[in-house]
Amino acid sequence: MAETDAAISVRGLCKDFDGFEVLRDIDLDLAPGTTTCILGPSGSGKSTFLRCLNWLEEPSAGSVHIDGKPIGRSGNGRATRPMARRELASTRTSIAMVFQHFALWPHLTVLGNVTEAPVHVLGRPKREAEEEGRAILARVGLTEKADVYPHTLSGGQKQRVAISRALAMRPKVILFDEPTSALDPEMVGEVLSVIRELAREGLTMVIVTHEMSFAREIADTIVFMDGGRIREIAAPTDFFTNPQSDRARRFIFRP
C-alpha cells in the first residue's frame, strides 16, 4: 500500500522514557475502512504505541501520517519541526479516541460530552450537533440518557457515551485503548457489540484489546506486539491458527 493511501501510516517510530526503550522502530500502514486489533502481553508497548498515533505521547523518533497528513511534526523528510500547538490540535480532530477509563467530562451532560468538540472545536451549529448527537446516542442505545450526567451511568453506558463522543467528530480514525478492561464482565458485551457494529459499517478503527475472541471475530488485521516491536502483522485466521513467531504462539496458546 502506498504511504499516501493509508488511513494511518507510521514510519520508524521509536519511543523511550528516560533512556528506557518502549517502542522500537515501528512501521505500519493501515488501510481505510479496516479494523486493526493490537494484541500483545502487558508492557509490550501497545497502549504507548496507540497514544503516539494522536501524539498524546510524543515519539522520540519517526513519523505518523493520518490520512496522508503528518501529525506532531510538520515538514518532510529530515527537515521536520514540532507542530505549533494549534496545528496539532486541529490535526487531532481527525483522530478520535476512546479511553480505558472513559475520561468523560463530568460537568457536562451526556449530550454535552458528545457535542462539546463538534461545537467548540469544529464550529458546527449547536442545534445541528445536538440533533446528530441524539441520533448517535440512539444508535448506541442511550436515547433516554442524553440529559443526565455521566456519574449516574454504569461503566458500560459510560463507555458507549465515550464511543458516541468519538463518532460525533466524524473522524477518519478511531483509536480504542483497552475499551473493555475497566468494565464489569457483564458490561463488556454491550460495548463490544457497539464496536462490532461500527466495524461492520466500515469505520477505520485501531483497537488495543485483551479480548482475543473478539479480536479474531472483528479484526481485518491483527498486529502482535512484544518488547516494543511489532512481531507479526496478519489476518486473524492466520494469526490465531498459524502464528509465525514463537512469542505469538506462546501468547495465543497460553496454558
Next chain:
Amino acid sequence: MNGLLVVWESRDVFLWGAANTLSLVLGCLLLSIPIGILGAVVLTEAPDPLRRLFAEAVDLLRCVPFLLLAYVVYYGLPELGLRLDPWWAGLMSLTVYTTAYLAEIFRAAFRAVAPDNIEAAHAFGLSRSLIYRRIILPQVAITAAPVIGNQVITTIRDSALLMIITVQELTFAANFVSANHFTPFAPFAAAVGLYLLMSFVVEAGVRRMERVRKGRYG
C-alpha cells in the same frame, strides 16, 4: 433600648458604611477573581524563571499582615508619588491581598481536575484556551466553591481593617456612631449583624454550588 434607638437614628451612617464595605468587596472580587485565575495559569503553565518569581511573590504577599499592606499602600505609596483616596487605597490593598490567596486556591483547584479528562480534551483537539474555558474552569467553579466562599468571607472581614486608613466602611461607621453617642454595645452589635448577613449570602451561594456539585459528581 437607648442603644437601639441610637442605631436606628444613625441608620444612614450604617447604610453608608455597609454600602462602602459591599462596594469594596464586590470591586475587589470583580478584579481579583479574573486576575487570580490568570495568576493560577501562570503558576501552572509558565516557564520556570517566571513561574518561580510569581510563586515567590504570591507566597510573600500571603505572609504580610493585611493591615501592614494597607498601611504601605495608603501611607507609603504617596512617598513614591502615588496618592490614593482612602477608598481606592482600600480597594487596591484588598485586591492585591485577595488575589494572592485566590491565585493559590485556583492553582490547587486546577491540579485537582482529573488529568484524564484534560487528556481527553487534548485528544479531541481542544486548544489550551478552550480547555481552560470549557473543561477546567467550569469544574473548578463547582468543586472549589467552598474554598472560594471562605476566601470571600475572609475578604469581607479583612475589609473591616480598612477603617484604620480612614475608609468609611461598616466598622468605621459603627465606631463613629458609638463614639458620638457613648454607647458601644448596640452599634457594634448592629455591625456584627450586618457582617453576618453578608456571610449568609455567601454561604447560600456556596450551598447552591454544592447542590450543583452533588447533581453532577454524585
